[in-house]
Amino acid sequence: MPVVLSGKEQSLFRTVVRNYEDKQYKKGIKAAEQILKKNPKHGDTLAMKALCMNSQGKTEEAFALAKVALTCDMKSHVCWHVYGLLWRAVKNFEEAIKAYKFALRLEPESVQIQRDLALLQVQMRDYQGYLVSRRAMLAARSTIRQSWTALAVAQHLSGDLAQAEGVLTSYEETLKNPPSKTDFENSEAVMYKNSLIAEQGDYQRALEHLESAGKHNLDRLAVFELRATYLTKLDRTEEATKAYRALIDRNSEYKTYYDGLIKAMGVAPTDHKAMIAVYDEYAEKYPRCDAARRLPLDFLEGDDFKAAADKYINRMLDKGVPSTFANLKHLYSSDFKKEVLPSLVQQYIDSGKSEKSEEPKRNGDTSKGASAAFYFLAQHYNYYLSRDLDKAMDFIDKAIELEPKSVDFHMTKARIWKHYGNTQKASEIMELARTLDTRDRHINTKAAKYQLRNNESEAALKTMGMFTRAETVGGPLADLHDMQCVWFLTEDGQSYARQGKTGLALKRFTSIFNIFDVWQEDQFDFHSFSLRKGQIRAYVDMIRWEDQLREHPFYSRAALSAIEVYIKIADKPLLNGSNGTAGLSEEDAAEQRKAAKKARKEAQKAEREALAKKNEPNKSTREGDNDPKKKDDDPEGIKLAATTEPMNDAMKFLTPLLQFSPKNIDVQLAGFEVFIRRKKYVLALKCLLAAAALDREHSKVHSQSIRFKLALDKELDTINPKTAEVIKSEFNLIPASVPLAKFNDEYLSKHKDCARRTLSGLTTRRLLSPDASPSVEKDIVDILKFPTVTSEEATEAYEVLKSWKSSEVDTFKSSATQTWPKATIFA
Template identity: 30%
Template sequence: MDATELQFRSALQDYEAKNYKKAIQTVDKILKKNPLHSQSYALKALITGFYHPNSPDNTDANELCNVNEDILKECDDLIEQAVKYGPSNSISAHLSALFYRQVKNYERAAHFYSTAYANNPNNKAILRDLSSCLSQMKNYKLLSKTRLDYLTAEPGYRANYSSTAIAYDLNDEYENSIKIIEQIEELVKDKLIDEDKHENSESLIYKMELYFKNGDYEVAVKEIESLLKSTEKFRCYDVSGLLELKYKALMKLENFKEAHIVIRKLLKRNPDNIIYYSNLVKCLGIEENVELKKKLFVKLATFYPKSDLPKFLPLTFLNGEDFKEHLTYYLTSLFKRGVPSLFSSIKSLYKDSKKSKIILEVAETLESMEKDITVSSWIKYFISQHYYKLKEYNDSMKKVDEAISISPDCIEFLMFKARILKHQKKLIDAANQMNDARLKDLQDRFINTKTVKYKLRADEIDEALKLAGLFTKNEDGDTPLKDLHVVQACWIISEYAEALDRAFRSKLLHFQDIEAKQLQLVDEENTHLLKKQIESYFGLALQRYLSIFKIYAEYYDDQFDFHFYAFRKGNLRAYNEMIDWASKLYQQPFIGRIYNDLMDLVFFSVEERKLLTDALDYSTTLNKRSKKDKKEEIKWKEEMLKIHKVYEKDTFGESLVQQVMKKDYSKIESIEKVVSHNKPETVQFLNGSFNYEMLQGKYVVALAQLRKMKEIAKQESETGERAQRTADNMVAKLNKFLETPTDDAKIESLKKIVKLGLMRL
C-alpha cells in the first residue's frame, strides 16, 4: 500500500471519528501531491458538507455547519472532479453518495450508490442504503429489484424478507409479496421466541391484507377464520383488525349473512365505532327501511347502554314527529348530565333545514319546563349554539349571556361568547373575552392556546407571544418563538405569520396615506421608523411562512430512517400507513392555507412594487431623524429582538425582502415544486397556484386556475360562495394585467388570449 492510500485511510478514519479539521488537512495534502486522486475529492466534498473552514458557524473544529448554496456548489464541483478522475471508482462513488444523502438529494445519492455497487458488487451494504434512497424517491419498480438483491445476499434476517415484501406491495406485485411472506413463515417455523410475538402477529395480518389487495377474497376469509380459531402462542393478536378484513372480504363476496355476524362481533368489541353501525345496516340490507332501522337501533341501545351512538344515529334517518320524539328523549338525558359537546354531536343534522327548526322547538320546550337552573344554563348554551350555527349572532349572544348569568364561572360559556364576538368581527372584544375565560383556569393549556390564537387574530402580537410563553421553556430569553419552532407548533407559527402579514399591509397603507396626502403632521411622524417596521413585518411574515414549509420538509425527510428501522421492528402496516401519509402530506388543507397566504403576500408585493420600493428607500429619511426618533427606533428594535427573534442570522428576514424585491423567487419556486405534485383543486390551493402563475408571467395557466375556481363557485354552499369571491378577485387581477400598457408584442398576444378567455367564462 503506497503512501497516498495510507494517508487517505487516515483521513477516512479521522472523518469517521468526526475529526473533520484534521481529515480535511490530510486530504488537502494528498491532493497537493496527487491531484488526480478521485477518492480524495469525494472525501473532501463529504467532509466539507459537515465542516467548512471558512464558515462563520464553525466555532468548533468538529462542529457541523449549515450547507448553504455556496458550500453546496463547492461540494458539487469536488464531486465532479472525483467523477472525472475516477468514473468507475467505487470508493469515490460511495463517498459521493453519502454526501448527497446527507444533503437530502436522494436522486443523486441513488445514482452514486448504483455506480458504487456496479463497481463493487461484493459490498452488499450499498444495496441497503440504495433501497432507502429509492424508497424516499418512490421509485418502487427499481426498489423491488434492489430489495430482492439484498435479500438474496443477506437471507439470514427476517427484516430483509419484510422489506422485500413491502417493496413488491408498493409496486402492486401482490403475488410476489405473498410468496415472500410465505417464505418467512416457512423459515421461522418452530424457531420463534417470545420477542417475536409482535413481529409475527403483524406479518400474519399483513399477509391477509395482501390477499385482499390481490382480490383473493375467499382465500382471505378462509385464512382469517383459521387465524381467529388459533390458540397458538405465536398467533395474530389483532383480532379487531382480522375481523375488519374478514368483513370487507365477505362484503366483496356478497356474503351478507356471514358479514352480519362479523360486524356484530366487532360492535361487541367496540360499540363506539360509528362505521360499524353503518356497516351493520348495509349487511342487513335495510338502508331504505326506516321502520326496521328504528327497531334495530332500539335493540342496539339496550345491548350497549353506555354507548351514545345507538341513541344518536336514529336522528339521522327519522323525520317529522318520530324525529321530534326521539330528539326529546336524546336531549333530555344529556342536558341533565351537562355534556359540553352535545351540540357538536348533532351538528351534522343541520344539513336538513326542517330538522334544525325542530331542534330549536324541542330545546325551547325543554328550557321552559326545566326547573333546575344549572340544567337550564346548559340548555341556553345549546340554543345559543343553534343560533350561532345559523349565523344569527345577536340571538346567539343573547342566549349565551343568559347562560353566563346563571353560571358565570363556566369556561365553556365564556369561550363560546368569545367565538360569537369573533364572528361579529369584534376581534379585540373576542380576544379580551377569551382572556377572561383563561383567567378562570391558569393551568389549562387549551384555553391558553385559544387565547393566544384570538390575540393574534386581533393583531395583538406581542401580548399573544407573552401568553404563549407561559407554557414554553424560554431558555434563550423572553421570547417563546424559538421553543415553538423547535417543537414545530405550526398552528401558532401560521397565526403569527398571518398577523405579521396584516401588520405589514397596515403599515404600508399608512405610509401610502402619508405619501399621498402629504399630511401637515408628517414632520411629527417618525417615517424612518415606519419604513423599518414595513420591512421587518414583511420579512418576518415571509420568514414564518417559509418556516412552516421547512417544518413540513422535516416531516417528509423523517421517513428516511424508517425505510430501514421499521422492518427491524416488524411494523409492516404502520410503515405502509406512513408511506400513504407522506404521499398526502402537502395536500392537507392547512398547507393549502399557508401556500395561499405566502403566494398572496408575494403577489401583493409585486402589485404594490412602486409603493413598497419607496417605503424601503431609507435615503430620504435617514438624515432627517431627530434624537427622539433615533431613541424611539432603538427602543422599538430592542423590543422586536426581545420578542420576535428566532434565528441568529437574518433576524428580521431582510435578505428575504431583498430577494423578493429583486424578483428572485427561488424559494417560492422550490415550494411550488413540492406542492404542485398531486395538488388538490380546492379554493386555497387554486388561488395560491393562480398567484404563483401570475408571478411567473404565465397568464394563460393562471386563466386555467380561474376556470377551475369558477366550477367550484357553482356549488350552493359556503365553499361555493368563497370560491366566487376568490374568482372575482382573480378576474380583477387579470383585468389589471390587461390594462397595463406595454410595447412587448408577446405580452400583447398574451393579453388577447386572456381577454378572450375571460369573455368565455
C-alpha cells in the same frame, strides 16, 4: 495509482472509521491527519476526513476535500460512497444516488452501499430502481426475513400486488419451523400479506388466510374488523352480523360498527323501523352508551325525529353535558331539524325539568341542566346556519350567570364577539377564560390565537410561553419553531401581514414551508426503521400519506397567504422593504423614506455579517454534535421582503398547491394571479379554466376572465402566433361577440342580490371605464343596503374603497358602523 497503506496505517484508518461511527469527529480528523502526513494522496483517508468535517458543520470544506479525494483515487468505492453521503447530508438526493451507483459499480458486493442506495431510491419514489436494489440485497442475504419483506414492499409500491404476495409466500415456504405465536414481526407480516390479498379483491381467499394464518395474530382488533368486512363483502349475512355484534360489544361508541352491522343484516337505508330497533337494543344493553341514542337522529324524520331528539336532549341536558350542541350541529343541514332542536331545548328550559331530573349532575350542582340548555341555545344562535348574535349573547350571559367560572361558556362568549367582528373584545374574553384554568393547554392556545387575530403578537407569544420550555435558546418563538407549531406560525404570519409587516409575515410562512420539507425528509429514517421493527402496514400507510403531504390544509392556508403577500409586493413594491407599514398619505412620506433608509442599512449590515461569517474559518462544534445549529442571518425577514422577483418566490409556494390541491378554487385563482403577472398566459388560462370548472359564477372567476381578455388584447402582438391561436381556441368564458362592458353588466344584473358578486362586477366596471369611478364608488356604498350582506363582505368592500383612496370611505364606514356597531374594523 491508488496509494497502498502499511499495516500500521491500515489499523489507523480503521480507527478513523470507528471514530466517525462513534461520533468522535475530532479524534477521527486527528487520526486521519496522521495518515496523511506520510500519504497525502490517500483517497480513502481524505474522504473519511471530509466526512468527519461535514459532521462538524464544515460543509463547504468537506465537499472540497471529497473532490480532492476523488481526483486522487477515482476508482475507490469509499471515495464515491462518501461523496454520496455528503450530497445526502445536504438533501440533494439525485446527486447522492448517482454517486452511490458509481460506488456500487466499483464494489458490487458492498451491503452498506446497496442499502444506502435503496433507501434513497424509495425516498425519491424510484420504485423500479428500488425493486432492483432489493432483489440484489435479497440475493446477498436471503436468510433474513427483513430482506424478503422489503422486496415484497418494493413490489407492492410499484403496483405488482401478486408478486408482492408471492415473495412473502416464498419466504414462508423456506421456514422449517413455524414462528412463535408471540413473534411480533411474523404477526405483522401475516397481516400485511392479508392486506395484499384483500387489495387484489380476492376477499374469499383473504378470509381463508385470515382464519388460518391470522387466527392467533397479536393484532386482535384488526383481525376482528377485517373478518367482519370480508364476511359482509362475501354476503355471509349471519356470520357478518355476529362478527359486528362482537365488535360493538368491544366498543359500543364506534359508528362504523353500527353501520357495518346494519349493512350485514341487509337492512335497507329507508327501513327506519328496523334500524331504530338495532340502536334501541344497544341503548338498552349499554345504558351509558351515547352513540346508540344519537346516531338514529341522523336518519329519523318528522315526529319520530322529534320524539327521539327530545329524549336525547333531555338526557344530555339533565346531565349538564356541555358538548350536546357539538354532537348535534351536523343535523343543521336539514331545515326541519334545525328548527326542531332549539325548540326542544327551549321547552326544556320552560318546563323547569332541570330541577326535577334524577340524572347525576356535574359536581352535584342542580343548575347544570339549565346552564347547559342556555349554553346550547347560545351555540345555536352563534352557528353560521342559524346566526343571531344578539340572542346568542343573551343566552351565553344567562349561562355564565349560573356558572361564572365555566371555561367553555366564556370561550363561546369570545367566539360570539369574534363573529360580531370585535377582535379586541373577543381577545379579552378569551384571555379571561384562560385565567379560569391556567393549567389547560387548550384554552391557552385559544387565548393566543385570539390575541393574534387582534394583532397582539407579543402578548400571544407571552401566552404561548407559559407552556413552552423555559430553557430553549431564543425563547418561546424558537421553541414553537422546534416543536413545529404550524397553527401558531400561520396565525402569526397572517397577523403580521395585516399589520403590514411583510418581512416577518414572509418569515413565518417560509418557516411553515420548511417544516413541510422537514416532514418530507423525516420519512428517510423510517425506510429502514419500519422494516427493522416489522411495522409494514403502518409504513405503507406512511408512504401514501407522505405522497399527498402538501395537500394538507395547514400547507394550503400558509401558502395562499404567502402568495397574497408576494402579489402585494409585486403590485406595489414596499417603500421600506421590510416590516413597517407603508402609509399612503403624503404626511407619511418622510416616515417612509426614513424607514426605507433604515431597512436598507439593516439589509446591508446583514449581508456584511453573512459574508464575514462565510469567509471566516468554521469553528468546530462539540463532540457528537452532528446537527449544529445554524444562526439565522435574516431574523426579521428583511431579505425576504426586499425581493426583486416576488412572483418567482411565490412559485415556490404555488407549485405544490397546483399539484396536490387542484380542486381548491382558491388555489386556481391564486395561480392565475401569479401567472398573469409573469405573463405566462397559457398557464394563467389553465388556472382560470380550472377555477371556472369548479364555480363558473364565482366573483373572482368573473373579474379574472375580463382581466385575462384585456391582457390578451394588449399583449397579442408579443405572444407567439401558435400560442395565441391555442389561447383563443381554449378561452371560451367570454363570447367573442359580446363587448366586455355588456358582459359585465349582464353579470351584475344576474347577481344583483349577492354582495360579493356585485362588488366584483363594480370593481370590473371601474377597470373597464375609469371615468365611471365616482358612480362605482357610490354603488359600492349601496351594497350595505343588501338584505343578505355579511360583515365579511362589507369588510371586503371597505378595503376596496380604501385601496382606491375613495372619497366615499367615510360614508361607507359610517353606514357600516350603524349595521355592525360592534365590529372594530368600522369603529
